[in-house]
Amino acid sequence: MDKALLHKKLPRETADKLAITVMEYCELLAGYTQTQGQMDRRYLTPEHKRTNNKIALLAQESHLHTWQDQAGNQWVRLQANQETNQRIILGSHTDTVPNGGKYDGILGVVAPLVLLKHFADNGVCFDFHVDVVGFGDEEGTRFGATLLGSSAISGKWKSKWRELVDENGVTLAQAMHSFGLDVSKVSEAQIDSNHVLAYLELHIEQGPVLEEKNLPISAVNGIAGARRFAITLEGKAGHAGTVPMGSRQDSLVAASQWIVELNKAAQNTITDEYPVLATVGKLEVYPGGVNVIPGSVGLSLDVRSINDSARDTFITDKLERLECLANAHGLRIELEETHTAQAVSCDTSFTEAMTEVVGLLTGTPLALSSGAGHDAMVLAEIVPTTMLFMRCEGGISHNPKESICTEDVSVSLSALTMFINEKVVI
Ligand SMILES: [Zn+2]
Known part of the structure; x- marks a missing residue:
């Protein structure tokens, strides 16, 4: 043959x-x-x-x-x-x-x-x-x-x-x-x-x-190229029974709201030419007591796309939104980029x-x-x-x-x- x-x-x-x-x-x-x-x-x-x-x-x-x-x-x-x-x-x-x-x-x-x-x-x-x-x-x-x-x-x-x-x-x-x-x-x-x-x-x-x-x-x-971040939201820990709901700086509430929005925004890109995948895979709550308002939250963010600019626009947009949420809840943000690949x-x-x-x-x-x-x-x-x-x-x-x-x-x-x-x- x-x-x-x-x-x-x-x-x-x-x-x-x-x-x-x-x-x-x-x-x-x-x-x-x-x-x-x-x-x-x-x-x-x-x-x-x-x-x-x-x-x-x-x-x-x-x-x-x-x-x-x-x-x-x-x-x-x-x-x-x-x-x-x-x-x-x-x-x-x-x-x-x-x-x-x-x-x-x-x-x-x-x-x-x-x-x-x-x-x-x-x-x-x-x-x-x-x-x-x-x-x-x-x-x-x-x-x-x-x-x-x-x-x-x-x-x-x-x-x-x-x-x-x-x-x-x-x-x-x-x-x-x-x-x-x-x-x-x-x-x-x-x-x-x-x-x-x-x-x-x-x-x-x-x-x-x-x-x-x-x-x-x-x-x-x-x-896909990936970017990863380590994010900390710093609020104020307090007694779950004595701090009124209107006076709290609850970092976990802001983080949770943001994670849900992030997921929704990434879901909305599914039919785009360049979909984006966004994942929060790690969440650490401090001090972590059942009767304590979460004072700070550490979370990871991993965002990927086949198109770097689609990915970067998504990230900029979502980090701006995080800042808005942090301001509304009286929180301070620390942000570190831990990984980038084109x-x-x-x-x-x-x-x-x-x-x-x-x-x-x-x-x-x-x-x-x-x-x-x-x-x-x-x-x-x-x-x-x-x-x-x-x-x-x-x-x-x-x-x-x-x-x-x-x-x-x-x-x-x-x-x-x-x-x-x-x-x-x-
Ligand atoms: Zn392999």
Whole structure:
């Protein structure tokens, strides 16, 4: 079989068969965990090494070229059918959060690996190299800093990261040494973006939208940028029985009113071009007595949108409203911005192409935006990047209950194949 004979989409029975292999590999690699009974695989651990080795072995069974880079990322290559240095890269991360699931990250490594094995076993190759990468760190669960693997290949690695320390006092530099790497050579992991036609990441959705729409997959148009704040409202504590209702400076009442308004305002953006998600996830009430008027309240605010200016306008508006409420209740506000990340757009033409592929396979050409961060955020800064989301049960992720179905994997494999076959052209 050559490229011309390879069906525009994988024959259904082939995709179904390969999907079973993907599920088997995910199950197999779930065994490489540092905490028995849990999915827990962190950067530069023996389990990370065993995972890289297993991916390489599986690839070598089909005579694919494999290597590990200087940041501990595992690579697999289906060589082009001609002399070229152009490549497309498919990948995701191999690390997990503690007590995580079996599919977050690894699905986006294993699914393209199985496809490459199928291509290699059937003598199929393309005018460009097709690479699969398994990034060693995305979650940041060992050293605190996230996206270390993709940062290394994108030239965004920060030399101060060598001093990061894990929970046992091991520095990143020491961990690299134990892994068989040299931290002073991480820059060698950097790729030449001029040679990359596209980066494509398959990832479970980690949210409920696809399940609600009864769809297996969607394209992804971008990754939301987030801003976070720590807010304190300072009022006056007092006796619940002696301070009249008209004389109170109750910080919790103002905070509660604001949270309800904030939620309503975010709900009202659902049908906007750029919806905003706003969350108060933490509330601390002082002094916290049953018979004491709340003197002060600490609350967190997390606001996200695929469009930074939609997000920032929303924040400015809501913080102004908070000030009004604080004045009306006689409260003082303290505000600290604790986190900022810019929104990242996926490559427009590749995302349109992927949306078309999704439409052909499912009847619904849907593109979602991602509220969670991904390696694709980093790659998008240097190469044309897009993603494919796959449904996961209940939208649950970062949890042992994470679950996917083989039928959806089959559709995802067909989508990846169509994208590579038809949408990536030199
Ligand atoms: Zn992930």
